Amino acid sequence: MDTYITSDAIQALHEWRSLTQRALAERPGVTDKAVSKWETSRGLPGVSLVEPLERGPRGPMNEGERKRVIRAWKLHNPAFGVLGLRRRETGETFLVATNETARGFNRHTFQLAAGGHPCQRLQELWDVYGADGFDLAEAATLTYDDPAKDQSDALEKLLETCLEATPGAQLP
The missing domain is CATH 1.10.260.40 (lambda repressor-like DNA-binding domains)
Incomplete structure (x- = not known):
């Protein structure tokens, strides 16, 4: 890593x-x-x-x-949260939780560009439409009070909230 x-x-x-x-x-x-x-x-x-x-x-x-x-x-205090990858023309949306949003964007765009993303549907769309066919955005973020503390529960709750607020959104 x-x-x-x-x-x-x-x-x-x-x-x-x-x-x-x-x-x-x-x-x-x-x-x-x-x-x-x-x-x-x-x-x-x-x-x-x-x-x-x-x-x-x-x-x-x-x-x-x-x-x-x-x-x-x-001492960096990275934002963690939920990233959204939305197909521009259709609005098909994929949400992913990440413990550091900047690294999450890097990881997912690299996996997609390399053809190795674990979500087959997202990879298929990316292969056809490329990066220009998608909007990538932070759906929601939080900041760490204590970077050493496990934030899994807060991240899971945030993902659930985003899924409820985004009808039809999928998890990769």
Whole structure:
């Protein structure tokens, strides 16, 4: 399982480097759109990208700056909740509970793009219509009071509430 850094840590790197998103993206070989997604918590990079991100004209981070970035990662309080994948033309909706919404989006879109999503119906639709045929959104989110605490019950209740509020919604 990969470990992820937070949007706060990416923003700290961005500000510390005094670089544009495009310039920051060149270091690990990603797009400026990817950096934008990282900074807005719509996606998160693996920590393996920290080293390429932190290298630059100012040299490597000093220990204090490195600790600040790592502390931001450790203290992150990700949203957890229910994601909705809705087929635009038909309104067919699939709801999925996830303990971290940004990672949940990444996981499901990767599985779908790779052709290995566990929900056969969703995969069939994705194969025909692609990403452009779907709206992906957070149906509902909660934040952790204590990230170490098991949130399974709260997540299950939230999923039930979303299923009741979305007639015809399916679980993948």
